[in-house]
Amino acid sequence: LFDPADNSYTSGPAHGEGDFAFQGATVLPDGRAVFAPTNSSNVGLFDPADNSYTSGPAHGEGGGAFRGATVLPDGRAVFAPNSSSNVGLFDPSDNSYTSGPAHGEGGNAFIGATVLPDGRAVFAPNSSSNVGITSVIPAFANASSSKR
Numbered sequence: 683l684f685d686p687a688d689n690s691y692t693s694g695p696a697h698g699e700g701d702f703a704f705q706g707a708t709v710l711p712d713g714r715a716v717f718a719p720t721n722s723s724n725v726g727l728f729d730p731a732d733n734s735y736t737s738g739p740a741h742g743e744g745g746g747a748f749r750g751a752t753v754l755p756d757g758r759a760v761f762a763p764n765s766s767s768n769v770g771l772f773d774p775s776d777n778s779y780t781s782g783p784a785h786g787e788g789g790n791a792f793i794g795a796t797v798l799p800d801g802r803a804v805f806a807p808n809s810s811s812n813v814g815i816t817s818v819i820p821a822f823a824n825a826s827s828s829k830r
Contacts, residue, residue: 695735697726705764706750706794710774711757718751718761718770719743725772725779739779741770749808750794755801760816762795762805763787769803769816785814 683692697703704717704726716738717726725738741747746765753759760782761770769782785791785805792805792814805814 694728695733697722697735697737699724699726699737705748706762708751708753708759710753710759712774714774716751716759716772716774718748720747720749720764721745727777738772738777741766741779741781743768743770743781746790749792750805752795752797752803754797754803760795760803762792762803762814764792764808765789783816785810787812787814 683694684690685692699722702720703722705720706718707715709715713730715728715730717728719725719741724740727736727738728734729736743766747763748761748766748770749764750762751759757774759772759774761772763769763785768784771780771782772778773780787810790809791807792810793808794806795803798804803816807813
């Protein structure tokens with residue numbers, strides 16, 4: 683953990699998810715940090731309130747799945763698909779993962795994500811010839827894909 687107030691670094695808790703487990707993180711509305719799973723089979727969560735790491739839900743999208751994360755206006759985290767065929771969605775209200783819409787851009791598609799002023803997520807192209815832009819992703823209760 684880097685503390686800009688005193689320009690220091692402190693090792694946080696061990697995550698136990700192996701090498702290249704995560705690439706990218708964002709802060710959830712509840713204050714936890716969520717890590718985009720790259721080679722980890724699970725979403726990663728860090729809680730600064732008690733300095734703890736938790737292995738979150740499994741995503742089932744395979745190795746190299748995501749590279750980058752951002753938070754949607756409704757509080758869910760969206761993961762930029764790298765080798766995953768689908769956008770990834772994490773809902774902190776019930777700590778669940780859902781496979782979002784397919785992108786059709788092939789492997790190593792995107793690296794990095796941010797939210798546009800209108801609430802859509804945009805993904806920086808890696809191997810994709812196109813910028814990735816989500817349509818407004820419906821709330822989990824109305825999602826067409828099932829929770830995992």
